[in-house]
Amino acid sequence: MKKFDYYQPETLRDAFALMEKFNGRARYVAGGTDLIVRIKKKDVQPDALISLRNIEELKGIRHTRGGVSLGSMTRIRDMERDTTIARDYPALKQAAAVLANPQIRNVATVGGNFCNAAPCADCAPPLLIMETTLALEGPGGKRDIPAEEFFKGPGETCLQPFEILKAINVPNPKSKTPNPKSITMTFLKTGRVAQDLAIASAAALVVTEGKICRKCRLAAGSVAPVPMRLKRAEKLVEGQEITPELLEHVAKAVEDEISPITDIRSTEAYRRIVTGVMIRRAIEA
Amino acid sequence: MKEIIHFTLNGQQVSAEIESHKMLIQMLRDIFQLTGTKYGCGMGECGACTVLIDGLSVNSCMYPAFEVRGKSVTTIEGLLGEGNQFHPIQESFVRHGGVQCGFCTPGMIMSAKAMLDENPSPTDAEIRRGISGNLCRCTGYVQIIDSIRESVADYKDRV
Incomplete structure (x- = not known):
């Protein structure tokens, strides 16, 4: 493994300054569970790592009446344990x-x-179904973008050089719905064994009024170059009564809308079928 | 780049001079001679290198040594009590055949401890989930799960 310097700035400004000093030869590191593996495999060989762990403003889960703001350095564990996330954003907890x-x-x-932008990122499908926005900040200023616009390809994001993802802001889907019981949110994942990356994953948010679906948001992971919304399938569900026949039709539409590949984890054919099935089950849940 | 890192190791204040690209496991094994923590895959898949940082289980093979500054690290050696007495989980592993070749054992026990500290009465499903980040190359999972389950009663008495 190549040697690297390791910096632990306490402010965003110091982090930007360090990144500018190394001019592209450094990488920001969050938990490092992916980046450090890639350094060990020599896929990336930065001269320095700039750790974001000590930057206070990137930490913490903040709940407000309208939603939740997840500091980008919020650990997966903290989301798993947060009781308000479990209640109001169940797909994210799952x-x-x-x-x-x-x-x-x-x-x-x-x-x-x-930021890893893996097509299989488990956090992406649940956040894509909830109108999430991302707060970015770089040396040049701040901007907010919809989560859907963040991913550009496997490992590629819309982040500018030096820019940092500060927070993930999620409006509470229940606060916009007159009857909170009429909304369901589900995340499903297929993997070989417990700790594996997803063969495919699926998330659904469904708002019903009587028997009719008023709003449907669907997303899937590991089935395209980026975690994706399934907008064509959503349109088939909205305004309709959710029947077994409709769900069969939606599952087929999902198979056509995604563009999976065959790799070491699974095949294209299986991914198409299982994603259709998971979307159907997620809508039914 | 080299720095002196101060942290708590198995309850004692310690410090060590370490290079910036070294991982926690290298510091534990090479500087502190705590070789109970094993180096397995080096990629966060096998869990042989599991230690506790501020009470949470972590793969020490991917945790930069610089990041433990000011934190509290517990290794398998830190579980021994007065007069080198085994911790109840260790005792249970011995009694119920939870150790075959032994390579995964320190990691398994650290994962079990992290889980039991949080949830002292786990179901079998929760035990399996608790050690889902640890692989046993002898595939002795049944005895490992027995060992953890059987340690629960003793554990509650002691904690």
């Missing part, structure tokens, strides 16, 4: 609870899971 294994969840962060 995803946090099955991400890798306890040792990884104790270290890995939600911001790292996003």
